Amino acid sequence: MSLESLRAANNIERDATWAEMSFQERIDTAEFRIHERAHITVNGDSCRGCTTRECVVACPANLFVPTSDGGILFNYENCFECGTCYMVCNEAGAITWTYPEGGYGIVFHRT
Amino acid sequence: MTIAVCLKWINASGQTDIDDDRFMGFSYADQAALEYALRIAENTNDEVIVVTAGPVGAEAVLRDAIARGAQRAVRIDIDRSHDSAVIAQAIAQVVAHCSLIWCGDYSSDRGSGSVPAFIAAELSFAQALGLVEIQVPADSLHPIRALRRLDGGRREQLEIRGQAVISVEGSTARLRRASLKGSMAANKQAIDIVTVNQVATETPPTRAYRPRARAVAAPVGNSALDRVRQITDTSSSKGHGETVHLEPREAAELIVSKLREWGYQS
């Protein structure tokens, strides 16, 4: 079924009701207090041999980005501190993950 | 002697419209000021007293500062919606006995940096505002040397002796972390409260700045363009500005006399 016919069948108007937001806008709704120490480190050598790249898909904060040379680029600043990345990682020890410095990191308001 | 640090209780999450104790803290600039005060006090054996203005919730930033090494804390119980001159007056009464009064150059909740200047005016202290680099002296006998930001990327060197109000930029120092035992002790520390009745809340009179009128002769010229040029000076290259090499005192006198001559100062 095409998206158009799906919409027609279910009486959904074109995306006029609510517009999709960009990922940046989405992340900007959360407050992050950023510390200079990275609480995630990634061992680039392990990533080069990794084919599944679970972290790239699973990280809800979209912190992991594959690079053209087969490595993984990551940032730690907008991390929800959920732990998904090290849990899904197939390469033992590729992702080292600790909690950020006390008082820093994600600060939820209305969750 | 006593060194004072003024800490403004603000929303640390960057939202200026929410007044919720959980999200409050103090600016990076105030943090840098506290760090310098603590560093200097370590060398001079001075006492560090931290001051904030606001409701009971504001005591959290004072306890935080005590946990990091300050000895005493004063909360001025005052409505924070007062303008900065009133807040500065209130703070000035509390810190009048101090040798140095450290402040952040301006708070991150759209502060304008006026409180430090008002405190200096109120107490007739010297002022060293908007510092970007500070050398902590080895003892109380040596002055503080500092750099101050000027327009056009220039820096002004300052030497601070005697009683002074000092404000610093947030990037100049990272505030030390409190020790665990320090935090536990700070939870029990008494905080002095100065009530609003004890401070004058009158706004000092201010006058809008108006330079004196200067008489200018009507332009003469054949075309309108010439006359406009004459008024606006666009065609002439008379070489405004004059370079002089003088001792500071003579230079200051010259500046004041010129300002009078040009009508900026009566």
Added chain:
Amino acid sequence: MTDTDIIVVGAGPAGSCAAIAAAKAGKRVVLIERGPFPGSKNMYGGVIYPRILDELIPDWFEHAPIQRWIVRRSTMLLSDTGALNIDYRSNAWGQAPYNGATAYRPDFDNWLAQQAVAAGAELICSTTVTGLLRDAQGRINGITTDRPDGDLTASVVIACDGVNSFIAKDAGLYKAVDASNYTLGVKETLSLPKNVIDERFGVRDNQGVDIEILGGTSGVNGGGFIYTNLDTIALGVVLKLPKLSAQKKRPEEIIAELKRHPAIAPLIEGAEVIEYSAHLIPEAGLDMMPKMVADGLLVAGDAAALCLAAGIWLEGVNFAMASGMYAGQSAVQAITAGNTTASGLQSYTKKLNETFVLKDHKKLRKIPHLVLSDRVQHKYPGFVTGIMERMFRVENPHPKPGVRRILREERKKAGISLMDLVRDALTGLKGFG
């Protein structure tokens, strides 16, 4: 002499209840939180059942920062275009003694931690615990933190440090950590005026609605949820970790698809995302639980995987509060008796076994696996909504087909063998007890 009697790591529902219980018994308690305030790191999927607080805070319902009291509890099955909603309403749940409630965790957890402070516990925020201290015999007698001069000793450490519990792992209480025991919860807090929420969900005042969703997660095993706060709606999905990457769909895309579903879209139309959040959930119940006791150490809440994800029942905060309270009480007993070794702390395990905390988990042991199994996830929503579609579609002049025929045909269409159906039905019947 130790610095304090009891150190509680983490000021969430488990930690604060542990601290309240211990402080009320007159012990010196230090409650350590890594966020700038309690609750700042916490999010969840919807409903708190706070009756367990009766014991610690008898008048909790007068003071707790509750958004809405749940009076409508729905379970929704979604296929691509259809939805079956089983909806139960009881306005009695909106009055004392109440049942479930929605709340913002940064509000609720902070309030609960303040109750611990009022009971005499010392709360230290902005402090991350980095490890455990052990005495010469190897028994745990304190913690290390990321603060200068940051070691602290105690007779008992209670680890309430959440789903990633580095303390329980450090103490060797977990066997290997298996990602398939965890789900990722992602959630949007959506802003809408209160009167609009009241109208769309058929409630008024502080009555609230909780909808648990099966299906609608774009082929990733898991589920969804929607619940009402006063002037926001929370909408989220729960996704089984190893399946997530296999589908090559990102969490926010799965939320977006759920929001587009014809049964969901009208509920949230015009709402603006005001906060996005994510958290892990220990989903596998009894099968993943660590040892809860070691010499000088107790583990409670998410840190002990005490989270019930049994399809129609999704509970965690109440298990955290209860286990925390029992841990606090057991620690007090052990200290008073002068034996804080694992054997001295065994009253904790005993208490968990005697109460709903482990009884519910034992009863429902098989349910988390059943709910997240491929058949339940991918075949049953279509099967059930297919049956509904045909039962309630009037195809006049054709007569109604027999129900048995519909069942047989829809079962075949969904690709479910009779054997599997019977087996799952039996597991369900036995599992739900």
